[in-house]
Amino acid sequence: MANGVGKHKLLVIGPTEPWSVREKLCLATSVMTSGDQNWVSVSRAIKPFAEPGRPPDWFSQKHCASQYSELLEATESPK
Template sequence: MANGAGKHKLLVTGPTEPWSVREKLCLATSVMKSGDQNWVSVSRAIKPFAEPGRPPDWFSQKHCASKYSELLETTEAPK
């Protein structure tokens, strides 16, 4: 388990500010449409939905993948 947590910390790159609910929903919707292996398409699709003042690399491919992974870890599966 400790190794998994360490790996996750290495994958977390990019901005440290929290994503808005809207940005998270756009990310999840884009992944649903493009798949979780096509981060180029996901990143491009959600850039227009950035909150004002976000840096240009806010929706980088690595940051999108990292945020999606975090969302999966913190979301409970429906029973």
């Protein structure tokens, strides 16, 4: 197994650190403005609000869509 056969690599699907409340609020606001089908616009609109030290792909279209999905799951629906 010296050549790496049988070893598994861990794939990082999205950001490993949680998004800040500010970033989540900016995401939700941008989705309200652009819609949840236009992730290019959402991603572009919220990049200026990144917390210091975030990697360049922190607000990628895929990560924005994933984070928004998590927000919806964590939100209680009105009764």
